Amino acid sequence: MDFSIIVPALNEEKRIRRCLDSIKAQKTGHTYELIVSDSGSTDSTVAISREYTDKIVVCNERGTARARNEGSKLASGNILIFIDSDTELLQDYLNVIYDAFSDDRVIAMSCAFKFTNRSPKLRFAEYVTNTYYVTRSIFRGTTLPGFNLCVRREVFEKLGGFRICHLEDLDMSIKLRKIGRTKYLSRRKVITSSRRLEQDGIYGTLKYYTDLFERTQNKRLGFHIVKLSDNKYDDYIHRE
Template identity: 75%
Template sequence: MDFSIIVPAFNEEKRIRACLESIKAQHTAHSYELIVSDSGSTDGTVSIAREYTDKVVVCKEKGTARARNEGAKLAGGDILVFIDSDTIVSPDYIDTVARAFKDPRLLAASCAFKFTRRSPKLLGAEYVTNAYYVLRSAFHAATLPGFNVCIRREAFEKLGGFRLCHLEDLDMSIKLRKMGRTKYLPRRVVVTSSRRLEQDGVLGTLKYYGDLFEASQGRRLGFEPVKLGESKFDDYVHRE
């Protein structure tokens, strides 16, 4: 098996079908499997997932990192691909990633993204974020956003999977780039939800992730992106 695509989910019945359909619609000669790892959804998420795959695991405890790790235990692929349930991938996603992994030194990669909504403010945030990630990657300090991240199995297992913490994708990025080569791919083959930005705004989102970084890494940024109230963390970016 070339790729195992793992989708962590929690109460995502409104969005997960589009995600799973986009994964099933891959135009590729590479072999891949689909795994859904649910964190005890109380809506129809699990029922929808079972329409698309027999590999559905329901975790006893909630948490994005835990769900990703539990899904990885069922995986048989050489490359583990983690796609969030509110994210849609283009039909050439696997082939785009596969070309990058022809470099045997590459341990992990993420692809550039578009937001679901196309307002001027969101388009600006989308452009700036992608440009920032591409620039970091060029200087061998890639940040790999968890809504789409691909990791060689050997590297994932050597690190013991995702740490059970907030912002576990950034935590994994830091560990992987210390271990070897990682890359942010500039092709925008992913469409992801803009719901946090829509609800919290750009400044509120910066504050949220800045606080998460400090909480997960046990160190201060040295500055406050914005002066707002204390952030209330959740394990899933789950907003109505």
């Protein structure tokens, strides 16, 4: 099996069908399986997922990192691909990933993205973020956003999977780039939801990620952003 595509989900009945349709629509000769890892949805997320795959795990505890890890336990593919349930793939996504992994030195990668909402403000945020990620990749400081993160299975297992923490994708990025080559591919994009930016704005989203980074990595960044209060922070990270 070439790929195991793992989709973590929680109450995503409004979005997950588009994600799963895009996975099933892949035009590729490479073999892949689809795994949905649910965190205890109370809507029809699991029922919808059963229309696409029999490989479904329902986690006893919530959390994206935990859901990704539990899904990986069912995987048999050589490369694990973690796709968020509000993200859609273009039809040649697997072919692009396969070609990139033909370089044996590459152990992990993510593709660039575009937002579902095409407003000028969000298109600007999209451009700035992709440019930032591409630049970091060129200078071997790759950040791999979790909404599409691909990693060789043996490497993922060697690292013990995702750490159960906030910003587990950033935490994994740091570990991966210390042991091998990682890449952010600008030549192919996935389509992902802009709902966080639409809800909290660019400044609020930046504060959120800054706060989580410092808590997760136990370090201060070199610049200061006014922190969210603990109560607001807790409300934010438990939002569905």
